[in-house]
Amino acid sequence: MTHTPTDQPTRRASGAVVPVLAFAGIVVAVMQTLLVPVIKDLPQLLDTAPSNATWVLTSTLLSGAVATPIMGRLGDLYGKRRLLILSLSVMVVGALVSALTSDLLTMIAGRTLQGFAMGAIPLGIGLMRDMLPREKLGSAMALMSSSIGVGGGLALPLAALIAQHADWHALFYGAAGIGALAIVLTLLVVPESPARAEGTFDVLGAIGLSVGLVLFLLPITKGSDWGWSSGTTLGLFAASAVVLLLWGVMELRVKAPLVDLRTTARPAVLFTNLASIMVGVSFYVVSLVLPQLLQLPKATGYGLGQSMVVAGLLVAPLGLTMMVTAPVYARLSAKYGPKFTLILGMLIIAIGYGAGLGLMSAAWQSLVIAVVLGAGIGLAYSSLPALIVGAVPASETGAANGLNTLMRSIGTSVSSAVIGMVLANTANNVGGVAVPTMHGFRVSFLIATGAVAVGLLMALFLPKPNRAPQLRASSEEDAVIERADEVLRGFRGRVLDAAGTPVPRAKVTLIDRRGRQAGATLSGDDGTYVLTVPAQGAYVLAARATGHGPLASSATHAGDDRAIDLDLALPGETVTA
Missing domain, CATH: 2.60.40.10 (Immunoglobulins)
Structure with a gap:
């Protein structure tokens, strides 16, 4: 009898697998947060118009959104570890390209390559499901899912420190360095997954989804520049609807689709993905509002007059608290189920934003808001992969979590566009400079609270815990299901x-x-x-x-x-x- 190499792992998963995979997720977050401290200076640094400079951020968002479900599906087919290393390698190349240029088009190309790192999150979650004992899986996936917030929280003050005291290109050299470290650690510690999906890669499905997502996310990210009622914006939204509709019809007829829409339509998957969009919105609002409020001069009457680095340090507990909530989530989820922890997380987020409306007059209050919101977002983010993994076959883990990560990306994209528009439209013009107002900050917090309310409603529609499939049996060490x-x-x-x-x-x-x-x-x-x-x-x-x-x-x-x-x-x- 011939032995297929993919039947079993090449070696037993060690205790270092989870930290290494979580570190890969942190690397992705660092890449995303990298340019936040220098956003306002990009037009001068790249010698271009502000509307063109925004493409340096938009390109990463678009490529990440497109790459995430594709990398997840390729990982299911050809090996999640292999695709994880490929994702990180493309990111390192992109970081080096950006580090060596001040030309706008070359910088956009480099940032587009960096977006491919987004695939590391669903691939890491898929590897954990395939290798870890069931009793360790919940906390491990929670840590992986929270790594985006952890990395963002840690990277913000570090990136601000580097940007303040060194050439801004050093940010990209740093990103390339930690990306290379993540690749080496993955090669040394993480074994390849034994699980493989059967079938072929749906090339037409990948092209259709890519085109549809670009047509959808492009007007969201550029709508405030083009005008929300302009022909370009409305035309792209209409084109996106047509392309995604045709793509959906095709996916239902393909033997091995990129995204199994029948699985996606299950209530457990559908409502988890809809809730994910709202969690993404709520996560990004605090990241946009608090640093600006902290850095505005006290002469405005409401600004807190903090330096770029101090503002980063005060917001950093947002990510650190998300990391701390991962083991708390594991205990709560084991007792009450991931639906309960998602609802609890949403409620804490709502409390954080509600309290934040009255806690904007001192720097320490921003710290309190960051901690409360970090706890809520950490619980909510940690619940999402467990809900998805419990509702899909093992062979679809990568693609399903890729789609879920995409939903979060859409949430952050919508949040970025809407909050950017709110702050711009409520800003005061002082000496030709648009200065955000307290009214704009409060409206932004109200929008976040509304998004959380919608997400909470979606979470309530999730099937009851005793009707949802349990985290099951692709664990190589312990596939026993107690219930x-x-x-x-x-x-x-x-x-x-x-x-x-x-x-x-x-x-x-x-x-x-x-x-x-x-x-x-x-x-x-x-x-x-x-x-x-x-x-x-x-x-x-x-x-x-x-x-x-x-x-x-x-x-x-x-x-x-x-x-x-x-x-x-x-x-x-x-x-x-």
Whole structure:
């Protein structure tokens, strides 16, 4: 019997895997936050108009949004570790390109390449799901999901310090350096995932999604410059709607789509993604408002007169608190479920913004707002991957989390555009310079509170915890599900050998009537496996393990909310001369 290299990991996952993957997420956040301290100076630094300089930020956002679901799907197909290293490598190249130029077009090209690093978040979450024991998975995914905020919080004061005391190109050399470090650590510590999705890469789907997203995000990021009612803005929105509609029709007909829209339409996935957009909005508002409020001169009557570095330090606890909430989330989620922690996080965010409306008169108050919002956003962000992972087959983890990360990116894009427009329209003109007003800051906080309210409503629509699939069985070490009776629509049982002994780490694949993979998992140490079915119908459960012959067993599921017990007995390996 031939052994497929992807059946098992090349080596056992060490305890350093989670910190290394989280560090990769922090690197992504650093790349995103890199230019925040010098945003206002970019037109002079690049010798261009302000409207052109914004492309240095917009290009990264667009490429990240496009690359995220594509990298997730490629990771499912060809190996998540491999694609993680590729994402980080492209980012390092982009950082070096930007470090060596002051030309606008070359800088935009470099920043576009840096956006590919966004794929590291869903790929890291997918690797964790494939390798970690179930009891460690919740806190690990929470840390990975929160790494965006952690990296942003840590990078802001550091980037401000570098920008204040060195040439601004040093920011890109620093980003390239930590990106290279993340690649080396990943190569040394993180084993490749054994899980692979079957099928091919949907090239047309990737092109269609890319075009649709660019057409949608471009007017969002540039609408305040072009005018929200201009022909260009409205035309691009209309074109985006047409392209994404045609893309959706095509994805429903393709055998191996880039995004399985039927899975995405499940309530657990759909409402999690909608809530993710609102969490993204709420996260970005505080990042835009507090640094400006802190740095405005006291002569305005409401500015807090802090330096760029001090402002960065006062906002940094936003990210640090997100990191601290990861283990808290794990305990709460284990007891009450990720839906509860998402709702709790949303409520804390609402309290933070509500209190923030009256806490804008002293620097220490900004610190309080950052800590409260960091706790709420940390809980909410930590809940999202667990909700997604619990609702999709193991083979779709990368693509599904990629789509979820994309939803957060859309939230931050919308937030950036809307808050930028609010602050611009409420600004006072002082000596030809637009100065944001306290009224604009308060309206921004009200918008964030409204977004959280909508997100809370979406979270309430999520299926009840006892009807959602549990975090399940692609763990190589522990695929035992303590509450398997709560699995929604699926098969469960044990993989046994010819003598009836449990077979650990056997690969079990669920195949639908069209011959497509509908799910995959690895059996636990006691041979236990659990697989959910997407719909009623006839299925084949194929099982294989090293040292045993393969098995294919037919089974039918009625599509109701129950788990069918089905043990899989592998024959002994046939030895031929």
